Amino acid sequence: MRFVFCGTPSFAVPTLKAVLRAGHECLLVATQPDRRSGRGMQLVAPPVKETAMAAGLPVVQPEKIKNNLEFRAQLEALAPDVILIVAYGRIIPKWMLDLPRYGNLNLHGSLLPKYRGAAPIQWAIASGEPVTGVTTMRIDEGLDTGDMLLQREMAVAPDHTSEDVYPLLAEMGAALMVETLEGLVSGSIIPQKQEDAFATYAPILTRDDGRMDFSRPAMDIYNRWRGFQPWPGAWSTLESKKLIAQRLMPLDAGALQRRDVTPGELHVEGSRLFVACGEHTWLEIAELQMEGKRRISAAEFLRGHALKPGDRLG
Structure with missing residues (x-):
């Protein structure tokens, strides 16, 4: 032709x-x-x-x-x-x-x-x-x-x-x-x-599509993170600064699932960082990037950033 x-x-x-x-x-x-x-x-x-x-x-x-x-x-x-x-x-x-x-x-x-x-x-x-x-x-x-x-x-x-x-x-x-x-x-x-x-609709992506909504179950947030690579990614805020989740993993958290927490609340175990999501589910944030900073592992972030009980994203 x-x-x-x-x-x-x-x-x-x-x-x-x-x-x-x-x-x-x-x-x-x-x-x-x-x-x-x-x-x-x-x-x-x-x-x-x-x-x-x-x-x-x-x-x-x-x-x-x-x-x-x-x-x-x-x-x-x-x-x-x-x-x-x-x-x-x-x-x-x-x-x-x-x-x-x-x-x-x-x-x-x-x-x-x-x-x-x-x-x-x-x-x-x-x-x-x-x-x-x-x-x-x-x-x-x-x-x-x-x-x-x-x-x-x-x-x-x-x-x-x-x-x-x-x-x-x-x-x-x-x-x-x-x-x-x-x-x-x-x-x-x-x-x-x-x-x-x-029919379903797949509109053009916006920056706000990447904002993590922690009232959703962890798997929903994880799937959106997978879908929205490389942009708009998955992001939230911590202490009024943008935090980009560069690598996420849904978690079979065992005892973590039984904790009484608010969605978005952060939890630290050793060098690992977790965030509470909807329906008593959890995500592990393995790598992240704070506003104006380079991409680092959660372990490196925790070495330089002391989180307080009750700290949360969003």
Whole structure:
């Protein structure tokens, strides 16, 4: 197929590479503009742009696309068979949906209709899902509501974080997109309507999503910590300063579970630090980072910070 590729972060790179390896012809790569990043605020190119340029592909970086007449004329002149959308970060306008004969195909990082939205991988793990996966779909004017083409599942290990799952799903999705294109050409794929009654939403993450709510059971907080890596992470406050939990572990605490404590209350045993959670459960904070300080182990933190009885997070 003759295709246009729209994508931005590293999640999209394996799909672009896989479709090129499969022999399809890339007419154009569209990605978001370079952004300033890091301490020096240097302009940084998106991973998809770097991949495309290394492959000698033409690249455009429109700030907006809905009413961009130049971008529209460019795509209409190219007349692609299909437009591939992988984590592009832009709403696709109707004129673009109507352009290619095979439509605009999206690789979505969940088993639709669950976790529609901007952060499906993070929210699936934060919700404690034992299985996730990827879906190829034909984009319509709704939010991830289009007809599904193919799906593939992947088991999520109990200690997997979003950072672990992200590259696995990216590679799985790349192979699935190649399979999807083959199936569309051969006519072997029958698009399936999504069951809207089973849909869930995975909104874009905010800083406050990382705030630990110790009224929740320990496993809920632990799953959110896994899901929200590397950002917004899991954080609270101690003595009015931000404390980031860099490594957490749910605890089968035995005698600790029988203690009469308030959620958020801290407890020290030797060099180990525990925090009380809802439903008489506990988390161990193995590594942490105080505001303005470096990441350290709980043992090192306790050597330099004398906690008082009744000290609590939040």
